Amino acid sequence: MYNLLKGKKGIIFGALDSNSIAWKTAERVHEEGGTFVLTNAPVAMRMGQINELAEKTGSQIIPADATSEEDLDNLIAEATKILGGKLDFVLHSIGMSVNVRKGKAYTDENYDFTTKGWDVSALSFHKVMKSLYKADAMNEGGSIVALTYMAAQRTFPDYNDMADNKAYLESVARSFGYFFGKEKGVRVNTISQSPTPTTAGQGVKGFDGFISYAEKMSPLGNASALDCADYTVSLFSDLTRKVTMQNLFHDGGFSNTGVSQEVVDMFTK
Ligand SMILES: NC(=O)c1ccc[n+]([C@@H]2O[C@H](COP(=O)([O-])OP(=O)(O)OC[C@H]3O[C@@H](n4cnc5c(N)ncnc54)[C@H](O)[C@@H]3O)[C@@H](O)[C@H]2O)c1
Numbered sequence: 001m002y003n004l005l006k007g008k009k010g011i012i013f014g015a016l017d018s019n020s021i022a023w024k025t026a027e028r029v030h031e032e033g034g035t036f037v038l039t040n041a042p043v044a045m046r047m048g049q050i051n052e053l054a055e056k057t058g059s060q061i062i063p064a065d066a067t068s069e070e071d072l073d074n075l076i077a078e079a080t081k082i083l084g085g086k087l088d089f090v091l092h093s094i095g096m097s098v099n100v101r102k103g104k105a106y107t108d109e110n111y112d113f114t115t116k117g118w119d120v121s122a123l124s125f126h127k128v129m130k131s132l133y134k135a136d137a138m139n140e141g142g143s144i145v146a147l148t149y150m151a152a153q154r155t156f157p158d159y160n161d162m163a164d165n166k167a168y169l170e171s172v173a174r175s176f177g178y179f180f181g182k183e184k185g186v187r188v189n190t191i192s193q194s195p196t197p198t199t200a201g202q203g204v205k206g207f208d209g210f211i212s213y214a215e216k217m218s219p220l221g222n223a224s225a226l227d228c229a230d231y232t233v234s235l236f237s238d239l240t241r242k243v244t245m246q247n248l249f250h251d252g253g254f255s256n257t258g259v260s261q262e263v264v265d266m267f268t269k
Contacts, residue, residue: 004237005034009083011075012036013066013128014093016048019198021147022093023053024229030057032233034089037079039064066094066124072131086139089236092128092146095121095200097162106160114161122168129176129188140185143236146173147228148190148247150255158205170247177245187244189235194222194251216262218252 012029014022015038029036038054042063054061062078064071080086098113099106125146132138150156151163152170170190177188195201195211204210215222223231231250234240249255 001031003033004233005029005032008034008088010034010036010087010089011039011079012091013039015040015050015053016044016199021196021198021225021228022091024225025091025232026053026057028229028233035083037062037082039075041065066128067119069127072127076131076135076137080137087137088139088142090144091232092125094124097160100160100203109161117161118165121162121165125169126172126176138184138186141241142186144186144188145232145235146190148192150192174245181244189243190247191228191231192247192249192251193228194254196225214254217257217260218254219257220252223250223252
């Protein structure tokens with residue numbers, strides 16, 4: 001390990017179980033010398049194994065529903081108290097579509113479900129940043145990262161309304177990134193990650209086919225949750241201080257591949 005995050009403090013949202021991208025990120029941030037508070041929705045705390053992660057990384061847990069401004073203000077006040085000062089990094093690793101969960105097709109959305117999913121998956125990123133901004137809780141040179149998927153740019157039919165949520169999330173990163181850069185010297189980026197076998201990922205219909213296809217299409221193969229954690233560490237570190245307002249593809253080359261030989265071979269047998 002390289003001590004890339006020595007002395008840095010932050011908040012990690014979204015570690016549900018050991019498959020979660022946020023879980024792997026917490027482990028890697030810990031290995032790199034960073035300290036942090038873990039948070040998740042109160043309901044996820046009851047199902048998840050977050051205590052195990054907290055113990056392993058010497059972290060405290062503060063429950064917060066990322067759609068509640070009150071919860072977020074409280075989380076940020078408490079986290080800065082526990083960590084003894086302003087924050088250097090924040091990971092938003094949150095996603096949920098009620099339409100997907102309830103099996104509603106994109107062409108037949110239930111808009112109450114849509115609104116709820118958008119609030120959890122996309123607007124919550126604005127809410128987190130608004131809370132951080134208002135409280136002036138980020139150190140200059142700090143870094144905020146959210147996770148996204150390429151369905152924001154290209155259509156994947158079974159990704160449903162999450163595609164629209166991710167497009168919104170990426171836009172919020174650019175828009176808030178401007179103000180966070182100008183006023184506070186803080187970076188804001190999204191990482192567009194390969195399909196990854198997690199609770200959220202496996203909720204997508206046909207996930208197994210989807211992940212195998214991406215694997216065959218990507219010259220470097222799919223990026224794993226651990227690969228994503230490594231990339232996130234680099235974005236939290238001082239080595240990427242001028243990278244901001246970007247949507248960064250972390251997908252083994254999938255997004256720039258028209259077709260791979262393996263896929264062609266499947267159609268020419
Ligand atoms: N798994 C994939 O294939 C994949 C690919 C690209 C991007 N992503 C994104 O990565 C992020 C993390 O997902 P994951 O794949 O690790 O799955 P995950 O299911 O482990 O994590 C999703 C997290 O969101 C949390 N969450 C849901 N509602 C919340 C709320 N109201 N307040 C706070 N937290 C809430 C859940 O409790 C859970 O911890 C998501 O944004 C997801 O869209 C995932």
